[in-house]
Amino acid sequence: MGDSVQVSPRIVEKRAQVFADSPWLQAAGLLLPVGWLYASTFVGLAGQWWHDKDVGHIPFVPLFSLFILWQNRQRLRAVASGPSWTGAFIILFAMALLVLGNLGADVFTSRVSLVVLLAGFVVLFRGWSFFRAVLFPWAFLFLMIPIPKIILQNITFPLQMVASKVATALLQLAQIPVYREGNVIYLPVMPLEVAEACSGIRSLLSLITLALIYGYLMDQRKWVRVVLGISAMPIAVAANGFRIFGTGLIGQYFGRDKAEGFLHSFQGWLVFVVSLLMLFALHGLINRIWKERPQAKGERDRLATGTQVGAEPRRTRASLAYLAMALVLVLGTAVGLQVRTRTEVLPSRAELSSMPLNIDGWVGKDYALDDQTLDILGRGEFLSRNYVSQGDSPTEVEMFIAYYPSQRVSETPHSPDHCLFGAGFVPSHRDIVQLPGPDGRPFPANRYVVSKAGERFLVLYWFQAHGRAISNLSDRGLHPHESQ
Numbered sequence: 001m002g003d004s005v006q007v008s009p010r011i012v013e014k015r016a017q018v019f020a021d022s023p024w025l026q027a028a029g030l031l032l033p034v035g036w037l038y039a040s041t042f043v044g045l046a047g048q049w050w051h052d053k054d055v056g057h058i059p060f061v062p063l064f065s066l067f068i069l070w071q072n073r074q075r076l077r078a079v080a081s082g083p084s085w086t087g088a089f090i091i092l093f094a095m096a097l098l099v100l101g102n103l104g105a106d107v108f109t110s111r112v113s114l115v116v117l118l119a120g121f122v123v124l125f126r127g128w129s130f131f132r133a134v135l136f137p138w139a140f141l142f143l144m145i146p147i148p149k150i151i152l153q154n155i156t157f158p159l160q161m162v163a164s165k166v167a168t169a170l171l172q173l174a175q176i177p178v179y180r181e182g183n184v185i186y187l188p189v190m191p192l193e194v195a196e197a198c199s200g201i202r203s204l205l206s207l208i209t210l211a212l213i214y215g216y217l218m219d220q221r222k223w224v225r226v227v228l229g230i231s232a233m234p235i236a237v238a239a240n241g242f243r244i245f246g247t248g249l250i251g252q253y254f255g256r257d258k259a260e261g262f263l264h265s266f267q268g269w270l271v272f273v274v275s276l277l278m279l280f281a282l283h284g285l286i287n288r289i290w291k292e293r294p295q296a297k298g299e300r301d302r303l304a305t306g307t308q309v310g311a312e313p314r315r316t317r318a319s320l321a322y323l324a325m326a327l328v329l330v331l332g333t334a335v336g337l338q339v340r341t342r343t344e345v346l347p348s349r350a351e352l353s354s355m356p357l358n359i360d361g362w363v364g365k366d367y368a369l370d371d372q373t374l375d376i377l378g379r380g381e382f383l384s385r386n387y388v389s390q391g392d393s394p395t396e397v398e399m400f401i402a403y404y405p406s407q408r409v410s411e412t413p414h415s416p417d418h419c420l421f422g423a424g425f426v427p428s429h430r431d432i433v434q435l436p437g438p439d440g441r442p443f444p445a446n447r448y449v450v451s452k453a454g455e456r457f458l459v460l461y462w463f464q465a466h467g468r469a470i471s472n473l474s475d476r477g478l479h480p481h482e483s484q
Contacts, residue, residue, distance in 0.1 A: 029323060029327070030121065030323070030330070033331050034117070034330060037098070037330055037333060037334040038110075041110050041111055041114055052146070053203075054203040054206065055205065055206065056206060057143070057144075057205065058144045058146075060209070061140060061141060061144035062141060064137075064140065064213055065138070065140050065141055068136065068137040069134065072133075076133055079129055079130050079133045080127075080129050081126040081127050081129060081130040082126070082127045083124060083126070084124065084127045084128055086123060086124075086128075087122070087124025087322075088120070088124060088325050088326075088329065091117060091121070091124065091330070092329060094113045094117035094120055095113070095117075095332075097109050097110070097112060097113035097116060098110050098113040098114075098117075098337075099337065101113060102337055108145065108147075108148045111145045115138070115141045115145070117330075118138060118141070119131065119138060120326075121326065124322055124325070125322060125323075140212065143208065146205065152204075156204060159236065159237050159240075160183055160240075162241075163240040163241040163244060164180060164183050164185060165180070166237065166241030166245075167192075167241045167244035168185055170241065170242070171187075171245060171248050174249065176248065176249075176252050178248070181426055181453070185244070189251060189252055189256060190251050190256045192247065192251065204232065204236050207232040207236045207272070207275055208232040208233075210232070210272065210275065210279075211228045211229050211232040211235070211275075211279055212229045214228060214276070214279050215229060215283075218283060219283065219286075224286055227286065228279060228282065231282055236271070236275065238278065239271045239275045239278060242274055243274065346405050351381070352381055352382070352383040355383065355385075361390050361391070362387040362389050362397070363390060364385045364386065364399075365385065365386050365388075366384065366385050367386065369382060369384055376419075377402060378404075380402055380403055380404040381402075382400070383399070383400070384398075384400050385399050386398050387399060416446075417446075420448065420459065425450035425451070425457070426451050427450050429449040430446065430447065430448045430449070432445065432447065433445055433447045433460075435460070435462075437469070443462065443470075444469065444471040445460050445469070445471055446459075446462065446471050447459070447460055
């Protein structure tokens with residue numbers, strides 16, 4: 001009996017030591033709670049990748065990061081590593097980001113917290129030296145997080161304008177008379193809606209990912225990789241401009257049907273093919289001007305094979321206390337979010353279609369939205385209706401209402417500030433005016449005076465939620481006739 005009492009603690013201590021000395025067992029112990037905590041994040045990323053053609057790069061980002069780690073496995077084994085308590089603060093920061101993203105219905109913040117959490121785990125279990133060694137594959141994971149649409153639209157719209165200007169200049173060089181209004185190019189045989197051909201700009205994140213992957217595989221110089229990554233933006237603009245130019249040529253010489261068929265069939269992959277060719281050309285030019293030094297190449301080969309000079313680096317294994325700390329932070333956040341989660345209460349309301357068709361002598365007519373417009377607008381209920389006044393001088397007013405019942409998903413309202421200019425309307429004046437509300441109190445609204453095809457239009461729009469209305473006017477720095 002006495003012997004058994006003495007042996008049992010030793011067995012338990014030995015098993016605990018085996019668990020503490022195995023990073024794979026520690027990772028497996030964290031996998032379940034992390035998967036539970038970020039289940040909705042993984043599902044959201046998978047759903048967005050499946051439905052959004054502009055984020056098709058998402059699955060390749062973690063796979064390429066794993067490839068980098070596997071390729072450098074010999075080098076990483078030789079890195080001196082040891083646990084650091086400071087990793088707990090990074091994990092705590094990641095949990096704070098997750099809570100803020102969950103409470104604020106901001107999936108971007110929640111997704112960023114996942115990448116930050118991985119950094120916390122690396123520092124906690126392996127230390128800062130090891131984290132510096134895996135910094136690039138870790139930072140590369142940020143590319144699997146789609147940029148919020150409200151930010152992406154502000155980035156891509158000016159690039160689309162530049163692409164349309166490039167295409168217009170090329171068509172004029174080809175002796176084709178063209179006229180451009182905003183993002184619409186008018187050819188002698190057809191108008192060319194550049195806004196419908198902008199996937200090369202909208203998928204800018206995919207192009208940056210492609211450029212970084214190409215740079216990593218084809219060149220070991222860090223500054224060259226940075227240059228190739230930064231070049232993705234001008235390459236995207238140039239590639240899209242050439243594609244619009246090609247579409248215009250086909251429409252001018254072979255007919256509108258051929259141009260629309262070409263645009264529909266090849267709009268995705270053509271930009272990437274042209275972009276890849278431009279990357280090849282840029283990389284070839286860099287290699288011609290700045291050739292890689294032989295000693296740098298030898299150093300690169302030595303690091304790739306894991307050859308090290310000096311003594312074997314010291315390694316320190318993380319104890320169970322580090323694992324327990326990580327589990328407490330992750331599980332505590334998961335339990336807290338589950339307790340905090342409440343069923344979303346949607347207020348009762350009438351359908352938008354129930355709005356009267358006859359209002360004080362104005363007669364309305366509804367118009368159906370096409371599938372492409374509905375895809376841009378996202379999840380919600382929409383009403384597109386024109387009202388015409390009855391009398392000797394009839395006046396027409398176009399009205400559009402978008403209702404989003406929930407903001408807990410990744411959808412955001414599509415601002416008219418983007419689609420107006422993208423559809424070829426040129427602003428000549430804009431300001432914020434105060435309109436009277438139903439209760440007599442004024443509220444702010446955006447007022448635009450725009451023109452298109454020789455006609456002028458007055459546009460008023462605002463956003464309304466939770467009993468208040470806001471203008472939310474984003475300042476692009478546009479001035480009258482700047483986009484002509």
